[in-house]
Amino acid sequence: MAVADSVRVSEIFFSLQGESSRVGLPTVFVRLTGCPLRCGYCDSAYAFYGGETMSFDLVLERVAAYGAQYVCVTGGEPLAQRNCLPLLQKLCDTGYSVSLETSGAMPIDPVDPRVSRIVDIKTPGSGEVDKNHWPNLDLLKSGDELKFVLTSRADYEWARDLIQTRHLAQRCPVLLSPVWQGIDPADLAAWVLEDRLPVRMQVQLHKILWGEKPGV
Ligand SMILES: C[S@@+](CC[C@H](N)C(=O)[O-])C[C@H]1O[C@@H](n2cnc3c(N)ncnc32)[C@H](O)[C@@H]1O
Ligand SMILES: Nc1nc2[nH]cc(C(=O)O)c2c(=O)[nH]1
Ligand code: SF4
Ligand SMILES: [Mg+2]
Numbered sequence: 001m002a003v004a005d006s007v008r009v010s011e012i013f014f015s016l017q018g019e020s021s022r023v024g025l026p027t028v029f030v031r032l033t034g035c036p037l038r039c040g041y042c043d044s045a046y047a048f049y050g051g052e053t054m055s056f057d058l059v060l061e062r063v064a065a066y067g068a069q070y071v072c073v074t075g076g077e078p079l080a081q082r083n084c085l086p087l088l089q090k091l092c093d094t095g096y097s098v099s100l101e102t103s104g105a106m107p108i109d110p111v112d113p114r115v116s117r118i119v120d121i122k123t124p125g126s127g128e129v130d131k132n133h134w135p136n137l138d139l140l141k142s143g144d145e146l147k148f149v150l151t152s153r154a155d156y157e158w159a160r161d162l163i164q165t166r167h168l169a170q171r172c173p174v175l176l177s178p179v180w181q182g183i184d185p186a187d188l189a190a191w192v193l194e195d196r197l198p199v200r201m202q203v204q205l206h207k208i209l210w211g212e213k214p215g216v
Contacts, residue, residue: 010047018206125151
């Protein structure tokens, strides 16, 4: 049972944004606890359980302590907590530029329109393709982003066909990211160039800088 005006938080930390079109920007990350999915590659499984229940005021105080302009709410699956929505609203009201990392398994329409929604479309290789909430595709605005994390050439072709048949790149920026230490990023780069795909390929900057661990 959710306590009013509180969320379950796995970690709050300050780092360079490592993903999305905001890559490289100094950002405070608020990682909420819990996720109903189990992607085979998940780098944040430590956030499935545990964490600390924090009032919105405490979250805002911890975020403010870093003196940053950008806040990224992630998880776990942040939208799996009902109180994620009012928290996003409060962060926007406070004046932060807010982005949300979401699995695309939950409806994104109730999210505050000031938030940049990074919607991950789960590929067959994630093991969770059946969880995609497809109506989300029709809700995307130009300030949002669509993202595919790719585990194989087959995932790439699946994503490419969806991008082309649904004209996704005309709705918002589309990101393609190789799963960490999976497919060779140079192979993905070659495929994107060969197909003239109008997407942004990206690698996870924070892992190149600091490796795969919590708190970065
Ligand atoms: C940890 S998830 C949290 C937000 C939400 N649950 C989601 O899946 O979008 C944040 C992003 O990290 C990506 N990610 C997780 N593990 C990864 C890995 N091993 N390599 C590349 N990206 C990964 C996810 O696909 C997602 O885009
Ligand atoms: N530096 C850094 N950037 C990120 N962008 C999205 C992240 C996430 O885990 O959702 C993440 C993360 O964990 N670290
Ligand atoms: S939806 Fe996100 S947090 Fe949940 S298992 Fe998949 S990558 Fe991890
Ligand atoms: Mg991460």
